[in-house]
Amino acid sequence: MIAPINAPTQAQTALMLDGLAVDFSGFRAVDGVSMAVDHGELRVLLGANGAGKTTLMDLISGRTRSTEGHVYVHGQEVTNQREHKIARAGVGRKFQIPSIFSGLSVRKNLEVAQSARPGVLANLRLRLGADERVRLEEVLETIGLADAGETEAGFLSHGQTQWLELGMLMLQNASVILLDEPTAGMTQGETAKTAEIINRLKGSHTLLVVEHDMAFVRDIAERITVLHLGKVLAEGKVAFIENHPEVKAAYLGKQGIS
Ligand SMILES: Nc1ncnc2c1ncn2[C@@H]1O[C@H](COP(=O)(O)OP(=O)(O)OP(=O)(O)O)[C@@H](O)[C@H]1O
Numbered sequence: 001m002i003a004p005i006n007a008p009t010q011a012q013t014a015l016m017l018d019g020l021a022v023d024f025s026g027f028r029a030v031d032g033v034s035m036a037v038d039h040g041e042l043r044v045l046l047g048a049n050g051a052g053k054t055t056l057m058d059l060i061s062g063r064t065r066s067t068e069g070h071v072y073v074h075g076q077e078v079t080n081q082r083e084h085k086i087a088r089a090g091v092g093r094k095f096q097i098p099s100i101f102s103g104l105s106v107r108k109n110l111e112v113a114q115s116a117r118p119g120v121l122a123n124l125r126l127r128l129g130a131d132e133r134v135r136l137e138e139v140l141e142t143i144g145l146a147d148a149g150e151t152e153a154g155f156l157s158h159g160q161t162q163w164l165e166l167g168m169l170m171l172q173n174a175s176v177i178l179l180d181e182p183t184a185g186m187t188q189g190e191t192a193k194t195a196e197i198i199n200r201l202k203g204s205h206t207l208l209v210v211e212h213d214m215a216f217v218r219d220i221a222e223r224i225t226v227l228h229l230g231k232v233l234a235e236g237k238v239a240f241i242e243n244h245p246e247v248k249a250a251y252l253g254k255q256g257i258s
Contacts, residue, residue, distance in 0.1 A: 013075070014039045014206035015091075015176050020059055020069035021230075029055040031230035032069070037176075040203040044217050045210045046241070047227035048251045053210045056227065057178050060208070061093045062086040073176055092174020094165050094182065102154030106145050106164055109153050110136050113168035136171065142200050143167040144193060159190030163197055170205070177201070179209045183216050195219040214242075226251060 015037040022030050030052045037043045045053045058064035060071055062083040071079045073089045081089075100109050114132055140146045143163040148156070153164060162182060169177055182198070183191040191213065198220050201207060211217050217224070217238065224241045226233045228250045234241060241247055 012038050014041070014073070015060070015208065016070075016072040016075075017056075017060070018070040018072070020056070020066055020071060022055060022059060022064060023067045028230050030059060030066075033227070033230070033232055034069075035225055035232065035235065037206055037208060039206055042198065042202050042207040042209065042220055042222055044221040044224045045208060045227060046212075046217070046224050046247075046251065047233075051227040051251075052230040053227055054180060055230075057093065057180060057208070057210065060086075061091055061178060087172075087174070090173065090175040091178065092169035092172060092176070093178040093180075094162070094169060095180065100153045100161060100164055100168070102152070104153055105150050106153055106156070107136070107140070107149040109164060110139060110167055110171055114171040139167045139170050142170070143197055157190070159186050159193065162186070162190075162194065166197065166201075170201070174205070176206045176208070179207060179211075181210055181212065183211065183213055191216055192219075 013036045015035075017033050017035050020030055020033045021028055033052075033056060035043075045056065047053050055064060059066045062078070062081055062085070065080045069079070070077060073086070073091055076089055078086045078089050078091070101112065104112070114136060137146075140149055143166055145151075145160060145163060145167070148160065153161070156164060166177075179198075183194055186194060195216055198207065198209070202222075209220065211220075221238050223235065223237060225235045226241060226244075226247050233250055234244045234247050236244075
Protein backbone atom coordinates (compact mmCIF):
# COMPACT_ATOMS: atom_id res chain seq x y z
CA MET A 1 0.00 0.00 0.00
CA ILE A 2 1.29 3.50 -0.81
CA ALA A 3 1.35 5.77 2.24
CA PRO A 4 -0.44 9.14 1.98
CA ILE A 5 2.04 11.98 1.36
CA ASN A 6 1.59 13.54 4.82
CA ALA A 7 1.66 10.30 6.79
CA PRO A 8 4.55 10.16 9.29
CA THR A 9 7.30 7.92 8.04
CA GLN A 10 9.77 5.97 10.12
CA ALA A 11 12.46 8.48 9.03
CA GLN A 12 10.48 11.45 10.40
CA THR A 13 9.60 9.75 13.65
CA ALA A 14 12.03 10.03 16.56
CA LEU A 15 9.89 8.25 19.13
CA MET A 16 7.19 5.73 18.33
CA LEU A 17 5.05 3.87 20.85
CA ASP A 18 2.91 1.02 19.64
CA GLY A 19 0.26 -0.43 21.96
CA LEU A 20 2.47 0.09 25.03
CA ALA A 21 1.04 -1.29 28.28
CA VAL A 22 2.07 -2.33 31.75
CA ASP A 23 0.09 -4.50 34.10
CA PHE A 24 0.85 -4.08 37.81
CA SER A 25 -0.80 -7.22 39.25
CA GLY A 26 -4.02 -6.65 37.31
CA PHE A 27 -3.88 -2.82 37.28
CA ARG A 28 -3.03 -1.38 33.87
CA ALA A 29 -1.34 1.95 34.67
CA VAL A 30 -0.51 2.37 30.96
CA ASP A 31 -3.02 0.64 28.77
CA GLY A 32 -2.26 0.36 25.06
CA VAL A 33 -0.66 3.73 24.28
CA SER A 34 0.34 4.42 20.68
CA MET A 35 1.89 7.70 19.60
CA ALA A 36 4.49 9.05 17.20
CA VAL A 37 6.66 12.07 17.95
CA ASP A 38 8.49 13.59 15.00
CA HIS A 39 12.17 14.58 14.94
CA GLY A 40 12.53 18.01 16.49
CA GLU A 41 8.98 18.04 17.84
CA LEU A 42 8.05 19.03 21.36
CA ARG A 43 5.13 17.00 22.65
CA VAL A 44 3.44 17.73 25.96
CA LEU A 45 1.88 14.89 27.96
CA LEU A 46 -1.10 16.08 29.95
CA GLY A 47 -3.29 14.16 32.37
CA ALA A 48 -4.74 14.16 35.85
CA ASN A 49 -2.82 12.71 38.79
CA GLY A 50 -2.48 8.96 38.29
CA ALA A 51 -3.23 9.11 34.54
CA GLY A 52 -0.03 7.18 33.79
CA LYS A 53 2.32 9.95 32.57
CA THR A 54 5.33 9.08 34.74
CA THR A 55 4.80 5.37 34.17
CA LEU A 56 4.81 5.99 30.41
CA MET A 57 8.16 7.82 30.74
CA ASP A 58 9.42 4.88 32.84
CA LEU A 59 8.45 2.44 30.09
CA ILE A 60 10.18 4.51 27.41
CA SER A 61 13.40 4.98 29.38
CA GLY A 62 13.58 1.35 30.51
CA ARG A 63 13.02 2.02 34.21
CA THR A 64 9.89 -0.17 34.15
CA ARG A 65 9.38 -3.20 31.91
CA SER A 66 6.29 -3.17 29.74
CA THR A 67 4.01 -6.18 29.51
CA GLU A 68 2.74 -5.38 26.00
CA GLY A 69 3.64 -3.22 23.04
CA HIS A 70 6.74 -1.71 21.52
CA VAL A 71 9.00 1.35 21.80
CA TYR A 72 11.05 2.55 18.82
CA VAL A 73 13.70 5.28 18.94
CA HIS A 74 14.78 6.56 15.54
CA GLY A 75 13.27 3.42 14.07
CA GLN A 76 15.26 1.10 16.34
CA GLU A 77 13.26 -1.09 18.70
CA VAL A 78 14.34 -0.59 22.32
CA THR A 79 11.40 -2.25 24.09
CA ASN A 80 12.37 -3.50 27.56
CA GLN A 81 16.08 -2.99 27.00
CA ARG A 82 18.29 -1.97 29.93
CA GLU A 83 18.26 1.74 30.80
CA HIS A 84 21.85 2.36 29.67
CA LYS A 85 21.16 0.74 26.28
CA ILE A 86 18.11 2.93 25.75
CA ALA A 87 20.22 5.94 26.76
CA ARG A 88 22.78 4.89 24.15
CA ALA A 89 20.00 4.78 21.54
CA GLY A 90 19.51 8.51 22.25
CA VAL A 91 16.97 8.76 25.07
CA GLY A 92 17.86 11.17 27.89
CA ARG A 93 15.72 11.69 30.95
CA LYS A 94 15.74 14.53 33.42
CA PHE A 95 14.35 13.83 36.85
CA GLN A 96 13.20 16.43 39.34
CA ILE A 97 16.16 15.65 41.59
CA PRO A 98 19.22 16.71 39.62
CA SER A 99 22.28 14.51 39.20
CA ILE A 100 25.04 17.08 38.95
CA PHE A 101 28.44 17.15 40.62
CA SER A 102 27.94 19.98 43.09
CA GLY A 103 31.65 20.40 43.88
CA LEU A 104 32.60 20.90 40.22
CA SER A 105 32.19 24.02 38.12
CA VAL A 106 29.37 24.29 35.61
CA ARG A 107 31.86 23.90 32.77
CA LYS A 108 33.47 20.81 34.37
CA ASN A 109 30.04 19.22 34.81
CA LEU A 110 29.42 19.72 31.12
CA GLU A 111 32.84 18.29 30.23
CA VAL A 112 32.11 15.18 32.27
CA ALA A 113 28.78 14.77 30.50
CA GLN A 114 30.38 15.30 27.11
CA SER A 115 33.02 12.64 27.53
CA ALA A 116 32.07 9.10 26.74
CA ARG A 117 34.58 7.73 29.27
CA PRO A 118 33.15 6.02 32.30
CA GLY A 119 34.10 7.51 35.66
CA VAL A 120 34.38 11.10 36.79
CA LEU A 121 38.14 10.97 37.42
CA ALA A 122 38.96 9.83 33.89
CA ASN A 123 36.73 12.58 32.57
CA LEU A 124 38.36 15.26 34.70
CA ARG A 125 41.74 14.44 33.16
CA LEU A 126 40.29 14.45 29.68
CA ARG A 127 41.29 17.14 27.21
CA LEU A 128 38.48 18.04 24.88
CA GLY A 129 39.09 18.51 21.17
CA ALA A 130 38.49 21.87 19.49
CA ASP A 131 35.10 20.84 18.09
CA GLU A 132 33.99 19.58 21.49
CA ARG A 133 35.01 22.87 23.13
CA VAL A 134 32.97 24.82 20.59
CA ARG A 135 29.99 22.57 21.17
CA LEU A 136 30.32 22.96 24.96
CA GLU A 137 30.35 26.77 24.67
CA GLU A 138 27.29 26.61 22.40
CA VAL A 139 25.46 24.54 24.99
CA LEU A 140 26.49 26.93 27.80
CA GLU A 141 24.95 29.73 25.72
CA THR A 142 21.79 27.73 24.97
CA ILE A 143 21.14 26.98 28.64
CA GLY A 144 21.74 30.60 29.62
CA LEU A 145 24.79 29.86 31.79
CA ALA A 146 27.53 31.40 29.64
CA ASP A 147 28.43 33.79 32.49
CA ALA A 148 28.39 31.04 35.11
CA GLY A 149 30.85 28.58 33.53
CA GLU A 150 33.28 28.77 36.47
CA THR A 151 30.61 28.80 39.18
CA GLU A 152 30.62 25.77 41.43
CA ALA A 153 27.44 23.87 40.56
CA GLY A 154 26.47 23.61 44.23
CA PHE A 155 26.03 27.39 44.32
CA LEU A 156 23.56 27.53 41.42
CA SER A 157 19.91 28.47 41.98
CA HIS A 158 17.25 25.77 41.61
CA GLY A 159 16.43 26.93 38.07
CA GLN A 160 20.09 27.15 36.99
CA THR A 161 20.67 23.62 38.30
CA GLN A 162 17.84 22.30 36.14
CA TRP A 163 19.26 24.12 33.09
CA LEU A 164 22.72 22.69 33.75
CA GLU A 165 21.22 19.22 33.77
CA LEU A 166 19.51 19.90 30.47
CA GLY A 167 22.88 20.97 29.06
CA MET A 168 24.43 17.74 30.33
CA LEU A 169 21.76 15.73 28.53
CA MET A 170 22.45 17.69 25.34
CA LEU A 171 26.16 16.92 25.57
CA GLN A 172 25.46 13.25 26.19
CA ASN A 173 23.89 13.35 22.73
CA ALA A 174 20.40 12.67 24.00
CA SER A 175 18.36 13.30 20.87
CA VAL A 176 15.07 12.37 22.56
CA ILE A 177 14.69 14.16 25.90
CA LEU A 178 12.06 13.21 28.49
CA LEU A 179 11.24 15.92 31.02
CA ASP A 180 8.98 15.33 34.02
CA GLU A 181 7.55 18.64 35.30
CA PRO A 182 10.59 20.75 34.36
CA THR A 183 9.25 23.89 36.08
CA ALA A 184 8.40 22.29 39.45
CA GLY A 185 9.58 24.55 42.26
CA MET A 186 10.66 27.34 39.91
CA THR A 187 9.95 31.06 40.27
CA GLN A 188 7.94 32.78 37.53
CA GLY A 189 11.14 34.23 36.07
CA GLU A 190 12.84 30.83 36.04
CA THR A 191 9.77 29.26 34.42
CA ALA A 192 9.82 31.86 31.62
CA LYS A 193 13.52 31.26 31.06
CA THR A 194 12.97 27.50 31.01
CA ALA A 195 10.38 27.98 28.26
CA GLU A 196 12.96 30.00 26.27
CA ILE A 197 15.59 27.28 26.69
CA ILE A 198 13.21 24.47 25.77
CA ASN A 199 12.02 26.40 22.73
CA ARG A 200 15.65 26.70 21.61
CA LEU A 201 16.00 22.90 21.69
CA LYS A 202 13.10 22.31 19.31
CA GLY A 203 14.19 21.29 15.85
CA SER A 204 17.51 19.84 16.99
CA HIS A 205 16.04 17.70 19.79
CA THR A 206 12.82 15.78 20.25
CA LEU A 207 11.14 16.46 23.58
CA LEU A 208 8.41 14.73 25.55
CA VAL A 209 7.39 16.94 28.46
CA VAL A 210 5.02 16.18 31.34
CA GLU A 211 3.71 19.47 32.67
CA HIS A 212 0.66 20.75 34.53
CA ASP A 213 1.27 24.51 34.30
CA MET A 214 -0.96 25.46 31.34
CA ALA A 215 0.59 28.92 30.86
CA PHE A 216 3.96 27.19 30.42
CA VAL A 217 2.40 24.53 28.17
CA ARG A 218 1.00 27.25 25.90
CA ASP A 219 4.51 28.78 25.69
CA ILE A 220 6.20 25.58 24.57
CA ALA A 221 3.71 23.10 23.11
CA GLU A 222 2.94 22.37 19.51
CA ARG A 223 0.96 19.23 20.11
CA ILE A 224 -0.45 17.73 23.28
CA THR A 225 -1.28 14.12 24.06
CA VAL A 226 -3.77 13.69 26.90
CA LEU A 227 -3.66 10.51 28.97
CA HIS A 228 -6.61 9.35 31.03
CA LEU A 229 -6.66 6.12 33.03
CA GLY A 230 -3.60 4.89 31.13
CA LYS A 231 -5.06 5.48 27.66
CA VAL A 232 -4.73 8.27 25.10
CA LEU A 233 -7.88 10.36 25.44
CA ALA A 234 -7.05 13.04 22.87
CA GLU A 235 -4.19 14.38 20.80
CA GLY A 236 -3.80 17.62 18.91
CA LYS A 237 -2.83 21.28 18.93
CA VAL A 238 -3.17 23.31 22.14
CA ALA A 239 -6.41 25.09 21.19
CA PHE A 240 -8.02 21.82 20.11
CA ILE A 241 -7.14 20.18 23.44
CA GLU A 242 -8.25 23.18 25.51
CA ASN A 243 -11.68 23.04 23.89
CA HIS A 244 -12.02 19.26 23.79
CA PRO A 245 -15.20 18.33 25.72
CA GLU A 246 -13.94 14.93 26.91
CA VAL A 247 -10.62 16.42 28.05
CA LYS A 248 -12.47 19.11 29.97
CA ALA A 249 -14.70 16.52 31.58
CA ALA A 250 -11.96 14.03 32.41
CA TYR A 251 -9.05 16.22 33.34
CA LEU A 252 -10.00 19.79 33.77
CA GLY A 253 -13.25 19.56 35.64
CA LYS A 254 -15.88 22.25 35.41
CA GLN A 255 -13.36 25.10 35.66
CA GLY A 256 -11.69 24.27 32.32
CA ILE A 257 -7.98 24.81 31.72
CA SER A 258 -6.43 27.53 33.83
N1 LIG B 1 5.00 0.05 40.50
C1 LIG B 1 3.68 0.26 40.59
N2 LIG B 1 2.86 -0.67 41.10
C2 LIG B 1 1.53 -0.46 41.19
N3 LIG B 1 0.91 0.67 40.77
C3 LIG B 1 1.69 1.64 40.28
C4 LIG B 1 3.10 1.51 40.14
N4 LIG B 1 3.59 2.65 39.59
C5 LIG B 1 2.54 3.46 39.38
N5 LIG B 1 1.41 2.87 39.79
C6 LIG B 1 0.05 3.43 39.72
O1 LIG B 1 -0.20 3.74 38.37
C7 LIG B 1 -1.00 4.90 38.25
C8 LIG B 1 -0.33 5.90 37.36
O2 LIG B 1 0.75 6.48 38.07
P1 LIG B 1 1.69 7.60 37.42
O3 LIG B 1 2.68 8.00 38.46
O4 LIG B 1 2.23 7.11 36.13
O5 LIG B 1 0.66 8.76 37.14
P2 LIG B 1 0.94 10.25 36.70
O6 LIG B 1 0.02 10.54 35.57
O7 LIG B 1 2.39 10.46 36.47
O8 LIG B 1 0.45 11.05 37.98
P3 LIG B 1 1.09 12.36 38.71
O9 LIG B 1 0.66 13.53 37.89
O10 LIG B 1 0.43 12.33 40.05
O11 LIG B 1 2.57 12.17 38.78
C9 LIG B 1 -1.24 5.40 39.67
O12 LIG B 1 -2.50 4.94 40.09
C10 LIG B 1 -0.12 4.75 40.46
O13 LIG B 1 -0.49 4.55 41.80
